[in-house]
Amino acid sequence: MDEQLCYAYAVVRSSDPPERTALADVRGVAGAPVTLVRSGAVAAVVSAVPREEFSEAALKVGLEDIRWLEATARAHHLVIETLAAHTTVLPMRLATVYLDEDRVREMLRERETTFTTLLDRLADHVEWGVKVYAEVPPASPPDPVAAGRPADEANPGRAYLRSRRHQRQEREDAWRLAEEAVRRTEEQARGLAVERTRHRPQEGGLAQAPGENVSNDAYLVPRRLSEEFRSRMLHAADGLHGIRVEVTGPWAPYSFTAPLAPDAQEEARRR
Amino acid sequence: MSEHGNYDDRPARQQQVALIDLLDRLLSGGVVLTGDLVLSIADIDLVRISLRAVVVAVREQLDEQWATFLPQRRTLTGHGGYGDEPR
Numbered sequence: 001m002d003e004q005l006c007y008a009y010a011v012v013r014s015s016d017p018p019e020r021t022a023l024a025d026v027r028g029v030a031g032a033p034v035t036l037v038r039s040g041a042v043a044a045v046v047s048a049v050p051r052e053e054f055s056e057a058a059l060k061v062g063l064e065d066i067r068w069l070e071a072t073a074r075a076h077h078l079v080i081e082t083l084a085a086h087t088t089v090l091p092m093r094l095a096t097v098y099l100d101e102d103r104v105r106e107m108l109r110e111r112e113t114t115f116t117t118l119l120d121r122l123a124d125h126v127e128w129g130v131k132v133y134a135e136v137p138p139a140s141p142p143d144p145v146a147a148g149r150p151a152d153e154a155n156p157g158r159a160y161l162r163s164r165r166h167q168r169q170e171r172e173d174a175w176r177l178a179e180e181a182v183r184r185t186e187e188q189a190r191g192l193a194v195e196r197t198r199h200r201p202q203e204g205g206l207a208q209a210p211g212e213n214v215s216n217d218a219y220l221v222p223r224r225l226s227e228e229f230r231s232r233m234l235h236a237a238d239g240l241h242g243i244r245v246e247v248t249g250p251w252a253p254y255s256f257t258a259p260l261a262p263d264a265q266e267e268a269r270r271r
Numbered sequence: 272m273s274e275h276g277n278y279d280d281r282p283a284r285q286q287q288v289a290l291i292d293l294l295d296r297l298l299s300g301g302v303v304l305t306g307d308l309v310l311s312i313a314d315i316d317l318v319r320i321s322l323r324a325v326v327v328a329v330r331e332q333l334d335e336q337w338a339t340f341l342p343q344r345r346t347l348t349g350h351g352g353y354g355d356e357p358r
Contacts, residue, residue: 011302070290073297077288093301107304118302129292199295206291216295248288254296 004048005055006098009034009079010252011090011108011115014043018086026082029075030054037101039108042115045083046104054097063095084252088123090115091254114259122253124223125194129248130185130233131202133211134178137170174242178214181237185217185245188232193219197255211244218255226250 007029012018014036023034028047036043052058062068076094083089098104108115189196199216207213221229230247237243 008304069294073290073293074287076297077293091296091301093303094297096301096304127296129295197300199299202291202295206289206294208289208291218296218300248292251296254300257300257302 003051005051006037006046006101006104007049007054008092008096008098008104009045009047009076010083010092011042011044011119012036012083012087013116013119014038014041016087017043018083022082022086026079027075028079029072034079037104037108039105040112042108042112042119044104044108045079046098046101047079049097054095059095059097080252080254088119089252090118090122090257091252118257118259122220122256125220125253125256126223126226126250127253127255128193128219128221128226128229128233128250129246130189130215130217130219131209131213131246131248132178132181132185132215132237133209133244133246134174134181134214135210135242135244136174136178136212137167175214177240177243178212181240181243181245182215184236184240185215185233188236189219189229192225192229192232193221195220195256199255209246211242218251220253220256 009028017036023045026034028034028049030047030049030053032048034045034047037046053062062072073094080089080091098107186196197218197220199218201213201216202209203213219229230249233245233247237245
């Protein structure tokens with residue numbers, strides 16, 4: 001047992017646990033069976049992981065390794081998805097690891113009220129991701145050969161300046177349209193979504209969708225309004241040239257696990 | 272979704288989601304626990320870690336790609352600006 005640590009995926013209500021059969025087919029991040037640790041009204045969903053791979057030092061190395069990170073993230077996600085198909089789930093951040101199940105039980109005991117409050121808020125809600133993309137012309141100078149017109153062949157400098165100006169104008173137009181699209185998604189979400197979280201716009205090697213990502217939002221939506229929300233978002237940028245709205249989900253409420261400020265809690269109760 | 276409030280309409284195994292969307296959620300969302308945690312991973316800026324991981328992975332790829340081309344690298348970077356690359 002010394003060689004094993006306890007990886008925690010999520011908290012669920014112990015009165016409403018996923019059926020044993022639901023978790024039976026699922027293996028955790030290190031291939032071990034997924035089980036429940038109960039305490040009062042809540043239960044943590046956990047699995048054993050080898051210390052050699054999940055100690056603090058090993059995690060620091062693992063998280064820097066994109067292959068390890070992807071495998072762990074996908075395994076974590078599969079457990080969350082399986083749970084979310086059966087019950088309200090409060091996901092934990094990736095790589096939440098305890099020494100043993102007793103420590104998990106202790107943590108649950110201390111935070112029972114916080115967890116039940118969050119679970120109440122998330123019950124019958126799903127998360128949708130809404131990303132706005134713009135086809136912004138590249139900032140790099142245009143190909144002088146392609147930009148040149150026959151009449152300008154004698155004066156490539158002027159042709160170049162003209163095409164630069166034209167390009168700048170195109171970029172400005174694209175950004176204006178993108179802003180308009182974001183505004184429309186916000187407007188369309190009103191009355192359907194109950195909360196919003198903004199993620200950083202996606203860029204870099206993993207951002208493979210075409211165009212430039214200008215907004216990367218997550219919305220918490222009551223399950224019964226879910227389809228309406230999705231279809232409204234998919235049409236939010238209709239008529240805006242070069243703008244695309246990408247909708248992902250439904251997700252478990254990953255982006256809505258922070259306790260609300262007292263004011264917002266009051267507002268949520270009134271709703 | 273067929274029925275309001277029905278849990279069973281969500282496929283247990285969805286089509287594979289994009290890793291970047293998943294990392295947005297797993298590295299900046301989810302409950303962060305501290306205190307009793309024996310591992311202080313929650314204190315670490317996970318987003319930065321993941322970005323670094325991505326950057327490293329990309330750099331490795333580039334290095335691999337460029338390894339074959341390095342001698343002719345100048346001809347590959349054709350966007351240096353007007354006049355940089357005589358044609």
